[in-house]
Amino acid sequence: MARGFVFTLDALLAVVVLLGAASGLYLFSSSSEESASDQLLFKRQGEDLLALLDRQGDLASMNSTRINATLNSVVPANLEWQLAIDYYTYGNSGFSKNTSLSLGANFTATKVYSASERAFLVLSGRFASYYGIARMTVWSG
């Protein structure tokens, strides 16, 4: 093979490798930026939803139908969610789990998701009958 062709092929390969590296770097950087902002939005939306459920008394109701209805009325169709709530009582031996609720879709591996957590009380008069922790995972549907 002539020396010129070898030289050309060599240069061609070098440029192809360079372009590939540049494209890869760009694609990686842009996709990670999108993930960051989406992840933050999902976190905020999860926090919003937990705050609403707490403020509206849904978490304290311990009623999965009511909680489901509230979330289904407000969560946009492009979002999936999963909610796990644990209710604890406090006695001489400390906290013990009394009831658990698991609502929403099964979490599936997805490009972007975020989880939020909120602690709350279930009051009976002036006293806390249950101590609750709600964990919500939000991801793109």
Place this chain on the structure above:
Amino acid sequence: MRKSHLPSRCSRGQSFAIDMVLAVMVFSMLFVFFVQSWQTSVTGAQKAMKKNRMEFAALSATDLLLKSSGSAVAGAAGGFAADFTDPFDSISAWSAGGSGHWSADGAAYSTDTWESNLYRAGAQSNDYIVMAKVQFNEGTGGGPVIQGVPGTNYVNGYCCRLVATGLQMTQLTNGAAWAIPGAVYSGTVDAGSWYHVKAYANGTTKKCKYWAVGGIEPDWQINESRSGFTSGEYYGVYGKIGVKFDDFQKGTESASSGNSTVSMAGFASLPYKLSSAKIAQFAALNYTSQKALLGIQEQFSYHIEDTSGTILYEGGNLTAYSKDIVSITRFAVLNGNIVKLGVKIYG
């Protein structure tokens, strides 16, 4: 057969030259391709960064709107230099119209008469502002009135009247009040809540506005040109049983204006609990102040809708358009109901 003059084989030097030409051509094409690709990459990265910045700005804006539970702080909006301020403590300086009777009611003043004026006369003037705080109670036949815009006596003049649906400008002629057609401003007015009501007169120009006590003073909401009562000396308030007035002021418009010293404002009275009054305060700010408070550089709009999609409030630049739009939806409670807060930024 004719013999070719071209050599049947290239010499080594010719082959090398052809190789070099080919190499230069390939290099040139690759160079152009590389530069274009690089430019595309850079432009794409810049667009992605801009979109990212807009998304974070929208998210921060919704954070501020949902969680700003502090009171909004207003500057000298509207500009006002007081001639005097009277919380009706020096009641002897005031006169009650007709057979009306007014008395102290806590820190405020109210009438136990069916309806009555409380007025006083001042220097002849045709360029002044009167204002007072009013605890709203519409009752029968119309809400409380700040009168004297200007009045030739206590039963003649222009007035700003607070009603359940907002604000009206009315004309008082020989004691009979009638609403001026079209001189209305729609807004939220809750019974039992306190509001500032402010009236301005300068020749034929008459203006009115109102806003919640503790809120941000808006621009004038009613601006009319009326030929009657272009000067006068009577001013005061007019109300019925259940209405309270306080902190009456008379003065002139000063040079300072705008809400430039507003330091914070949001929609929430408590985190995630939106307040109609605070939404109204924010809506009353001019667009530039709204953008500055939210830290948004581009055009933006906001809306609050219920879970069925009915728009309850909207504001910002509603006619903005761009191919690059970032839209953020958050969730909150308004009047006990779950609502969605949407913010759009147009790149």
